[in-house]
Amino acid sequence: FMDARDITPPYTKGALRGGTHRHEWSGDGQWIGYTYNDAVLKALEDKTGEKHNLRTIGVSKRNNPVFLEKDAQGDNVSGEWFSALVVRVTPTPKPGSDEISHAAGDSWVGTDGYVKPDGTRQIARAFIGKVKNKNGKEVDEVFIVDIPTDITIPGEFGPLEGTDTTFPMPPKGTAQRRLTFTANASQAGCVGIVRSSFDGSLLAFLAKDAHGIQQIFAISPSGGVATQLTFHDKNVEGSVRWRPDGKQISYVWEGSIVVCKIGNEPFESRFQLLTKPTENSPSNLVWSHDDxxxxxxxxITDEKTGKSKQIFIVKPPVIEK
Structure with missing residues (x-):
């Protein structure tokens, strides 16, 4: 097992207490990121009827194994990697604050992080966090969490292993920041999986434009004003992925795979359909490393076997360097 598991108090630093989903390797292969739900707090929720089991985000790092004694039920296991939750969530975010009740839609920032204003490179995960606007309505916004190189040191918010009534808390040096502030705008909210360019300089996400059409926007990991990348007359469906060379972004629109050049040229000349529209839209786009x-x-539908999900490939035109 990569991640250790310990759901028996006293809990163990570096071990998780629940289930992980959407696992993703970092570019250097030294980390795995994922979304997470806590089994201990799920049991508390079932007992009290109060909301405790919130989705959040964790990471595991190579080369720091966690050893556990075997328990009679076989629920606890040792792991080859050290794990920690890196995002703080609360069931009751304060209206108008940056507190969140749900974290998902996450992915690594860059192949090896992003460059901070001071010139240092920082490993991080970008994600969608659910805040409450000033009127108490839930809104999804883009966040980023900076992750320290050493995740074995407890931070200011509590123990890494958690307690019977609280989540495992982030390591020392973890910094969770909100990047978008659409909550009180006429077109509030951001959706999808936040996807970083390979150099870590831009984060792409889906949001509605001034006309209420879902488009792709991009923002720097350091914050600032988001830039609208697409200007379609109908909603972008999703599956946003950057081309490794950073010159194009790919996505699904109107049942087709589209590539869009990044730049200031007129939008009509920047995007190109790679596949013809299909009744069942393509999904789960991913680029080869050579782009x-x-x-x-x-x-697809087969007369004998019915519907089945299959893997396809397409060769986009090469962009000159």
Whole structure:
């Protein structure tokens, strides 16, 4: 097992207490990121009827194994990697604050992080966090969490292993920041999986434009004003992925895979359809490392076997360096 598991008090630093989903390797292969739900707080929630089991985000790091004694039920296991939660959530965010009740739609920032204003490179995960606006309405916003190199040192908010009534808390040096502030705008909210360019300089996400159409926007990991990248007349469906060379972004729109050049040229001349529209839209786009091949899923129908999800590839035109 990569991650250790310990759901028996006293809990163990570096071990998780619940289930992980959407696992993703970092570019250097030294980390795995994921979303997380806590089994201990789920049991408390079932007992009290109060909301405790919130989705949040964790990471595991190579080369620091966690050893546990075997328990009679076999629920606890040792792990080859050290794990920690890196995002703080609360069931009752304060209206108008940056507190969140849910964290998901996460991915690594850059192949090896992003460059901070002081010139240092920082490993981080970007994600969608659920805040409450000043009127108490839930809104999804883009966040980022800076992750320290050493995740074995407890931070200011509590023990890494958690307690019977609280989540495991982030390591020392973890910094959680809100990047978008759409909560009180006419077109509030951000959706999808936040996807970073390979150099870590831009984070792409989906949000509605001034006309209420879902488009791709991008923002710096350091914050600032978001830039609108697409200007379609109908909603971008999703599956946003950056081309490794950073010159294009790919996504699904109107049942087709589209690549869009990054730049200031008129939008009509920047985007190109790679596939014809299909009834079942393509999904789960991912680029090869040499940026020559784009793989994706699509549901097909066979007379004998019915519907099945299959893997396809397409060769986009090469952009001159």
């Amino acid at each position: 020559r091949t784009l793989a994706f899923n699509r549901i």
